[in-house]
Structures are given as structure tokens and as C-alpha cells.
Amino acid sequence: xxxxxxxxxxxxxxxxxxxxxxxxxxxxxxxxxxxxxxxxxxxxxxxxxxxxxxxxxxxxxxxxxxxxxxxxxxxxxxxxxxxxxxxxxxxxxxxxxxxxxxxxxxxxxxxxxxxxxxxxxxxxxxxxxxxxxxxxxxxxxxxxxxxxxxxxxxxxxxxxxxxxxxxxxxxxxxxxxxxxxxxxxxxxxxxxxxxxxxxxxxxxxxxxxxxxxxxxxxxxxxxxxxxxxxxxxxxxxxxxxxxxxxxxxxxxxxxxxxxxxxxxxxxxxxxxxxxxxxxxxxxxxxxxxxxxxxxxxxxxxxxxxxxxxxxxxxx
Amino acid sequence: xxxxxxxxxxxxxxxxxxxxxxxxxxxxxxxxxxxxxxxxxxxxxxxxxxxxxxxxxxxxxxxxxxxxxxxxxxxxxxxxxxxxxxxxxxxxxxxxxxxxxxxxxxxxxxxxxxxxxxxxxxxxxxxxxxxxxxxxxxxxxxxxxxxxxxxxxxxxxxxxxxxxxxxxxxxxxxxxxxxxxxxxxxxxxxxxxxxxxxxxxxxxxxxxxxxxxxxxxxxxxxxxxxxxxxxxxxxxxxxxxxxxxxxxxxxxxxxxxxxxxxxxxxxxxxxxxxxxx
Numbered sequence: 001x002x003x004x005x006x007x008x009x010x011x012x013x014x015x016x017x018x019x020x021x022x023x024x025x026x027x028x029x030x031x032x033x034x035x036x037x038x039x040x041x042x043x044x045x046x047x048x049x050x051x052x053x054x055x056x057x058x059x060x061x062x063x064x065x066x067x068x069x070x071x072x073x074x075x076x077x078x079x080x081x082x083x084x085x086x087x088x089x090x091x092x093x094x095x096x097x098x099x100x101x102x103x104x105x106x107x108x109x110x111x112x113x114x115x116x117x118x119x120x121x122x123x124x125x126x127x128x129x130x131x132x133x134x135x136x137x138x139x140x141x142x143x144x145x146x147x148x149x150x151x152x153x154x155x156x157x158x159x160x161x162x163x164x165x166x167x168x169x170x171x172x173x174x175x176x177x178x179x180x181x182x183x184x185x186x187x188x189x190x191x192x193x194x195x196x197x198x199x200x201x202x203x204x205x206x207x208x209x210x211x212x213x214x215x216x217x218x219x220x221x222x223x224x225x226x227x228x229x230x231x232x233x234x235x236x237x238x239x240x241x242x243x244x245x246x247x248x249x250x251x252x253x254x255x256x257x258x259x260x261x262x263x264x265x266x267x268x269x270x271x272x273x274x275x276x277x278x279x280x281x282x283x284x285x286x287x288x289x290x291x292x293x294x295x296x297x298x299x300x301x302x303x304x305x306x307x308x309x310x311x312x313x314x315x
Numbered sequence: 316x317x318x319x320x321x322x323x324x325x326x327x328x329x330x331x332x333x334x335x336x337x338x339x340x341x342x343x344x345x346x347x348x349x350x351x352x353x354x355x356x357x358x359x360x361x362x363x364x365x366x367x368x369x370x371x372x373x374x375x376x377x378x379x380x381x382x383x384x385x386x387x388x389x390x391x392x393x394x395x396x397x398x399x400x401x402x403x404x405x406x407x408x409x410x411x412x413x414x415x416x417x418x419x420x421x422x423x424x425x426x427x428x429x430x431x432x433x434x435x436x437x438x439x440x441x442x443x444x445x446x447x448x449x450x451x452x453x454x455x456x457x458x459x460x461x462x463x464x465x466x467x468x469x470x471x472x473x474x475x476x477x478x479x480x481x482x483x484x485x486x487x488x489x490x491x492x493x494x495x496x497x498x499x500x501x502x503x504x505x506x507x508x509x510x511x512x513x514x515x516x517x518x519x520x521x522x523x524x525x526x527x528x529x530x531x532x533x534x535x536x537x538x539x540x541x542x543x544x545x546x547x548x549x550x551x552x553x554x555x556x557x558x559x560x561x562x563x564x565x566x567x568x569x570x571x572x573x574x575x576x577x578x579x580x581x582x583x584x585x586x587x588x589x590x591x592x
Contacts, residue, residue: 049433050426051591066433070334083426085351085418092350093427099343100335100431140427
């Protein structure tokens with residue numbers, strides 16, 4: 001269980017996280033979604049005690065991270081930025097971390113095996129590819145067999161094989177009943193793995209919802225494209241409460257609020273010949289964009305306003 | 316790369332009493348120190364730098380003894396020559412002291428260290444303890460080798476000093492302690508500045524550059540300030556024969572040097588606790 005309570009983080013003039021509150025519930029995968037620069041990494045760093053919040057607080061299992069006596073057993077983390085000395089081997093990196101908690105060498109070998117780095121375990125981490133580096137980071141996160149795992153953009157920069165590997169890993173962790181908190185800027189990645197979603201933009205909470213709700217919202221925005229012999233008659237027949245019919249491109253109709261079978265039934269009743277009946281679902285990606293779109297726009301607007309402020313100060 | 320192994324990991328596998336303890340953090344820092352190739356090299360070079368110059372310079376001087384002026388013969392001090400390697404060794408010990416912590420900041424390793432030990436201060440304390448211990452043991456051995464080999468070499472001209480000669484033991488012990496405290500001070504500089512280039516610059520500036528600056532001040536001011544510079548205060552205890560009279564008492568100077576180190580470590584500790592990693 002991770003609790004973020006009214007966390008605000010300011011770096012100089014820049015407000016990275018703005019009064020953010022949410023909970024990561026135990027035993028499920030929670031996605032942390034937002035465009036780049038939305039404050040996801042900062043929030044995770046605050047949770048992990050690396051950055052002190054300007055105000056508010058974050059707790060892990062009811063305690064501040066800094067007060068955990070065995071943090072590696074409670075929460076494991078993969079940060080977006082590398083956190084490995086390039087001169088040290090994978091094995092010695094993990095051994096150094098393990099020894100702080102009295103975790104023995106066999107567990108170190110076990111997690112190296114688990115992420116598939118056994119063959120390169122004694123090579124300098126600096127020689128690792130991006131994917132191998134991510135695997136080593138995940139090995140470090142799993143070292144203490146924690147019940148909670150935080151992963152910041154785990155798929156970033158990985159090839160398709162690496163992304164598939166991460167996806168399988170997440171499914172495994174979820175199956176084992178671990179609490180997983182996972183950040184991404186890709187909705188499609190989230191939809192595959194996460195159950196709950198925390199969506200942020202410009203450091204603020206935009207939505208705290210389930211994937212099912214987002215999918216439902218996406219389907220609410222679904223429409224059906226219809227081409228018919230008598231388009232105007234059909235449009236009249238279709239119109240009703242909660243139904244909008246708009247003229248589409250090349251004489252077609254865009255119908256919202258009715259399903260394709262409904263439209264087909266109405267057309268049959270009115271004896272209108274249909275030429276095309278195509279349901280078009282809004283993708284999750286579109287649903288996400290419509291959620292975060294306003295915050296992205298706000299950011300662009302704010303940037304120009306900030307520039308204006310600077311001019312005013314200069315004057 | 317194989318796919319994820321299908322075995323289910325038992326909870327808290329391989330753990331006796333879970334949790335961070337200071338001895339465990341010390342063991343971790345011990346592993347971290349020795350598992351870097353660069354560290355092992357610098358320690359080896361520092362060892363040789365401490366052990367070799369005294370005997371080598373003494374051997375050269377003895378070889379050309381007949382050509383030395385009377386003044387040179389009289390001022391050749393086999394005690395100072397016996398620990399003369401510190402001039403070289405201090406560079407390696409100081410630079411490595413900075414790097415063992417600044418290297419964690421430049422690579423991002425510090426985040427792993429602080430996630431494992433979120434109270435933070437034990438990380439700095441363990442680093443200081445491990446590095447001081449390693450420096451102490453290595454410099455002890457190197458200094459003893461240097462001292463006794465040097466005395467053996469100068470015996471041919473009967474200018475050797477046994478360890479029981481006045482001041483000899485103090486210089487040998489003082490030399491070991493000076494290098495150890497210097498290493499500790501530099502761990503503090505690295506932790507305070509959090510950057511390798513900056514930390515090394517701070518070390519070189521503090522230890523070597525300051526005295527050059529003081530040299531261009533008027534003599535009366537320079538002479539008054541000179542004894543209190545870190546290097547002059549710290550090396551008095553490792554010096555047998557002083558060239559001029561402007562110096563603190565050997566142990567008084569060393570105490571001041573320890574004070575400087577303590578202030579720097581305090582600054583490092585505050586920085587570590589307050590700043591974001």
C-alpha cells in the first residue's frame with residue numbers, strides 16, 4: 001500500500017508535482033499514466049525517499065520510506081534514471097545491495113537467474129545494453145522479494161523482445177499477488193497490465209479510475225459510419241434521444257448513441273438499403289488523449305505565459 | 316536472454332533477521348570498495364607510492380654520498396627520508412577518497428545506496444570507516460617497509476635511526492595517521508561537493524594550492540597564517556626536521572587537521588541528509 005497525500009514538489013521555480021493525492025492499493029497493478037514531464041518520476045522519487053516533498057507526504061505501508069527498517073523487503077524499485085555504478089559487475093552491484101539487509105549470496109544468484117543475466121553477471125555493468133541494464137535494475141528491485149514493486153517506465157528504450165519480457169514479468173508479479181505501481185506514457189501498455197489507473201498531467205491528478213472505466217468512456221465515444229441509399233431519410237429515422245447524426249465525408253453519416261445492429265434494424269424497418277455500416281471504436285490511446293489533452297494544452301499556454309512574466313520582470 | 320523462469324520465488328528467501336544494521340552497511344561498503352577495478356589500482360599505486368620513494372631516494376643519495384656537500388650530508392634526515400613517500404601517496408589517497416562517493420553521484424549508484432539505506436547517514440559513516448580502515452592498514456604496512464628499508468640502506472654511512480630514536484616512532488605513526496585522516500577528509504569533500512571533478516579540485520585546492528597563495532602575501536602575514544593551513548597542520552606530526560620555525564606542535568597541528576576533517580564531514584553529513592539524491 002502506497003499513500004500519497006497532498007504531495008507538492010517544487011524545484012526552484014518549477015512546480016513538478018502539485019498537491020497530488022492518490023493510493024496504490026495492495027495486490028493489484030496500478031498504472032501511473034501521464035505525458036512526459038507530468039511529474040511521474042518525481043512522485044516516485046518522493047515515495048522512495050530520494051526527494052523530499054516541498055509539502056505533503058508519501059508513505060509505504062503506513063511509514064515514510066526513510067523510516068523503513070528493511071526497505072528492500074517492503075518495496076523494490078526500478079528508477080528511470082540508471083542507479084548502477086558502471087564499473088561494478090552485476091553480481092557485485094546486487095551483492096553490495098543485498099549485504100545491507102543481510103540477504104545471502106544464493107538470493108543474489110537467484111534474482112540474476114530470474115532476469116536472465118547469469119552469463120554476464122560478472123561483466124562490468126557499464127558494458128550492458130539498455131535492455132540488460134533494465135533487467136539488472138529489475139533484479140535489484142526484486143532482491144528483497146518485496147510485496148510492493150515500483151517501476152518507472154520499465155519499457156523505455158527496449159526492443160520488442162524486451163517489452164514482451166517486461167509484460168510477462170508484470171503478469172507474473174500480479175499473479176503472485178504483489179502490489180505493482182507502474183509508470184508509463186503509453187496507454188496501450190497500461191491497458192494490457194494495469195487494473196487501476198492514476199492519470200496525471202502537469203503534476204496534477206487528472207483521473208483516479210479503473211481501466212474498465214476508461215474503456216467504457218472510450219466506447220461511449222464510439223460511432224458508427226453509415227452509407228445508405230437515402231441518407232436524409234435514414235438520418236431522420238435514426239434521430240432521437242441521446243443520438244447524434246452528423247454528415248460525414250463523401251455523403252456518409254456519423255452516428256453516435258446507437259449500435260450498428262440498432263441502425264441495421266431501423267434501416268430494415270424503413271426499407272432503406274445500407275451500403276456501409278462500420279462501427280468505429282475510439283482507441284484507448286484516444287481516450288487517454290482526451291483525458292490528458294487539456295493538461296497538455298495548459299502546459300503550452302502556461303509556457304508562453306511564463307515567458308511573458310519574464311519579459312515583465314526584465315522590464 | 317531467456318524468458319522469465321517459471322519458478323515462484325519463496326517469500327524473503329535467504330534472509331535470517333531482515334533489515335538494515337550498521338555492520339551490514341559496513342560489509343556492503345567493503346564489497347563496494349573492492350569490487351571496482353579502479354579502486355584496487357589506486358590503492359596499489361598509493362601503497363607503492365608510500366613504500367618506494369624513501370628507499371629509492373636514500374639509495375641514490377648514498378650512492379653519490381662522496382659528491383654531496385657537507386650541508387647536504389648534515390641535513391639528510393633518515394627519519395624524514397624514511398617516510399618521504401607521503402608526498403606522493405597523499406595524492407592517491409585523497410583522490411580515491413573523493414571518488415568513492417562522488418563516483419556514486421556521477422553514475423547514479425547513490426540512488427541505489429540510499430534506497431537500500433534510507434536513513435542515509437550510515438552510508439557515509441560506513442564509507443568513512445571502511446576507507447579509513449583500509450588506508451590505515453595499507454599505509455601502516457607501506458610506511459613500515461619504507462622506514463626500515465631506508466634505515467637499512469643508510470646504515471653504510473652510519474646515519475640510520477632506529478624506531479626508538481627520538482621522534483622516530485612519532486613520525487612513523489604520525490605519517491600513517493595523517494594519510495588516514497586525509498583520506499577521511501576527502502570522502503567528506505566528495506560527499507559535500509557530490510561531483511568528481513569538483514571534489515578533486517576542492518582537495519587539490521585545500522591541500523596544495525592554498526600554500527602557494529599564502530606565499531605571495533607579505534611575509535609577516537604569511538608566516539602567521541602558514542602553520543594553520545591544512546597540509547602544514549597535518550604533516551607536522553609526520554615531520555622530523557623542520558625547515559623553518561613557523562609551525563605548530565606536531566600533535567597540536569594534527570589535532571587541528573582532525574578538526575578540519577571533522578568540519579568537512581559535518582558539512583557532508585548535512586548535505587547528505589538535506590539534499591535530494
